[in-house]
Amino acid sequence: MAETVSYDAAMRRALDLAARGPVTGGNPQVGCVLLDASGTVVAEGWHHGAGTAHAEVDALSRVADARGLTAVVTLEPCNHTGRTGPCSEALIAAGVERVVYAVSDPGHESAGGAERLRSAGVEVIPGVLADEVTAFLHIWLTAVARHRPWVTVKWASTLDGRAAAADGTSRWITGTAARQRVHEQRAASDAILVGSGTVLADDPALTARGDGGELLPHQPLPVVVGERAVPADAALRHHPAGLLETGTRDLERVLAALDVRGIRRVYVEGGPTLASAIVAAGLADEYAVYLAPALLGGDRLAIGELGITTMAEARRLVITGVEQLGDDLLVTARPTEGN
Numbered sequence: 590m591a592e593t594v595s596y597d598a599a600m601r602r603a604l605d606l607a608a609r610g611p612v613t614g615g616n617p618q619v620g621c622v623l624l625d626a627s628g629t630v631v632a633e634g635w636h637h638g639a640g641t642a643h644a645e646v647d648a649l650s651r652v653a654d655a656r657g658l659t660a661v662v663t664l665e666p667c668n669h670t671g672r673t674g675p676c677s678e679a680l681i682a683a684g685v686e687r688v689v690y691a692v693s694d695p696g697h698e699s700a701g702g703a704e705r706l707r708s709a710g711v712e713v714i715p716g717v718l719a720d721e722v723t724a725f726l727h728i729w730l731t732a733v734a735r736h737r738p739w740v741t742v743k744w745a746s747t748l749d750g751r752a753a754a755a756d757g758t759s760r761w762i763t764g765t766a767a768r769q770r771v772h773e774q775r776a777a778s779d780a781i782l783v784g785s786g787t788v789l790a791d792d793p794a795l796t797a798r799g800d801g802g803e804l805l806p807h808q809p810l811p812v813v814v815g816e817r818a819v820p821a822d823a824a825l826r827h828h829p830a831g832l833l834e835t836g837t838r839d840l841e842r843v844l845a846a847l848d849v850r851g852i853r854r855v856y857v858e859g860g861p862t863l864a865s866a867i868v869a870a871g872l873a874d875e876y877a878v879y880l881a882p883a884l885l886g887g888d889r890l891a892i893g894e895l896g897i898t899t900m901a902e903a904r905r906l907v908i909t910g911v912e913q914l915g916d917d918l919l920v921t922a923r924p925t926e927g928n
């Protein structure tokens with residue numbers, strides 16, 4: 590016998606479905622379940638990525654007749670035509686009787702779905718499991734509301750905080766397990782930011798690769814920040830996702846340009862000058878610090894001048910994760926309020 594579920598349980602299922610979608614590509618991860626009048630799940634759907642059907646439409650495509658059904662969806666149905674049509678209209682056209690959602694759509698263009706549904710006589714119940722879904726979508730919601738991508742600053746340093754040796758070499762500070770995790774973090778990002786100094790010093794490929802060196806399915810766009818040009822023979826010129834040369838040091842401008850491209854997650858791979866400028870400007874949302882059990886001494890610090898002159902001005906962070914990767918540690922942290 591089919592199981593009947595409460596709206597909370599249906600929303601939890603929708604959240605599980607949402608997590609199947611990609612974190613990259615600009616769109617939120619959204620899940621949807623359709624319930625019949627007795628509360629039995631009759632269809633499930635989720636958003637498979639930008640340019641494909643939204644979760645509601647994906648679920649609707651799995652039923653012959655949606656009249657009288659309740660749609661339980663993690664995000665307010667969108668109300669605008671992008672690469673796909675508005676979900677509010679699809680739900681109305683399908684004859685759905687009730688829409689239950691968790692979180693309002695913060696997008697200026699796409700919001701208004703609930704209002705549109707109500708105006709067509711569909712019952713709308715907002716706010717079910719709102720806290721859980723808000724936490725799940727935190728990065729996307731923050732990026733959309735602020736009109737700039739979520740910025741993760743990553744570096745690898747020795748225990749004494751050095752990011753390179755006196756001769757400028759930094760390969761490799763950490764071991765293979767840590768470096769593999771960096772590739773996974775690249776693959777979960779829309780763009781990678783590097784300073785022109787790192788491009789000139791290291792000629793990095795900045796591709797996201799698997800254990801065997803193979804390219805992972807999603808490749809982030811490499812973005813070079815700085816006034817100097819990328820050399821004609823740089824490895825970055827062969828990056829599968831293309832290359833964005835900004836020609837500027839203006840970080841706000843760079844992030845605004847990335848927002849326009851629908852980029853929500855940026856992974857900053859240094860070097861120290863760019864990372865410090867981002868931290869000093871208060872633009873770092875998260876830190877991914879790979880710490881190797883080695884000492885280098887000298888003056889090649891992972892983070893340089895931040896304009897801090899006294900202890901009271903220290904940037905305070907809260908550690909959100911500590912993980913051992915081979916011989917190295919990955920420390921993840923976020924700024925505390927006001928930092």
Ligand SMILES: NC(=O)c1ccc[n+]([C@@H]2O[C@H](COP(=O)([O-])OP(=O)(O)OC[C@H]3O[C@@H](n4cnc5c(N)ncnc54)[C@H](OP(=O)(O)O)[C@@H]3O)[C@@H](O)[C@H]2O)c1
Binds near residue numbers: 786
């Ligand atoms: N351990 C690690 O995780 C790691 C990671 C990356 C690099 N590294 C090492 O870091 C070293 C390179 O360091 P770096 O500090 O020269 O590299 P960088 O931060 O990549 O590049 C610095 C350059 O970026 C440009 N730039 C862009 N935005 C800027 C801003 N807002 N303010 C100031 N400058 C800005 C400037 O050049 P323009 O004149 O072109 O504007 C500046 O000289 C290498 O030895 C490399 O191996 C280590």
